[in-house]
Amino acid sequence: MDGYWNKPEQTAAALEGGWLRTGDVARRDDDGLITIIDRIKDTIITGGFNVYPREVEEALSAHPAVAAVAVYGTPDPHWGEAVTATVVLRSGRHATPAELTDHVRTRRGPLWVPKRIHLADALPLTALGKIDKRELRHRASGEDRSGR
Known part of the structure; x- marks a missing residue:
């Protein structure tokens, strides 16, 4: 990659030190x-803990009632950020936010449990x-973006 089109600051950050910094987080196992x-x-x-949305999304997606999910951080005065999820349920299926949080707690542990779950169509x-x-962050904050 030579750089981002007309974005010299982003190019400098991405190519710092001669390496392409993709912004990905990865783990290497024992093998x-x-x-x-x-x-x-x-x-x-x-x-003070790092939570990766994809890990929470995978746990929520394993619930039989979940069709789609997005996990993201929202401001929280106590925690800094709160793990927040918006969940779309499968047609004809039912799950409450409490059931979904219990599901994540069982699969991942308490750190990954969303503090807030919004159900959406x-x-x-x-x-x-x-x-x-x-x-989704704007919607979760209750911010009115319509200009009213």
């Missing part, structure tokens, strides 16, 4: 296998078809 865990910019720092998408976590 040397590298697994991409998440993106650095998506890491939720809650109570659909997840907002960007123009590229990716889940729009920025929009």
Whole structure:
């Protein structure tokens, strides 16, 4: 990669020290296998611990009632950030936020349990078809973006 088009600051940060810094978080196991865990910019720092949204999303997605999920951090006065999830349930299925948090607690442990779960009919998408976590953060904050 030579750089980002017309973005010299981002190019300098990404190519610092002669390495391409992708922003990915990875783990290497005892056999040397590298697994991409998440993106650095998506890491939720809650109570001084790093929580990777993908790990919480995988736990929630394993629930039989869950069709789609997005996990993101929202401001929290006590924890710094709160693990927050927006969940779309499968048609004809039912699950309460309490059931979903219990499911995550059983699969991952208390650190990964969302402090807030919002049930939604659909997840907002960007123009590229990716889940729009920025929009979900705005919705979770109760911020009115309509200009009213």
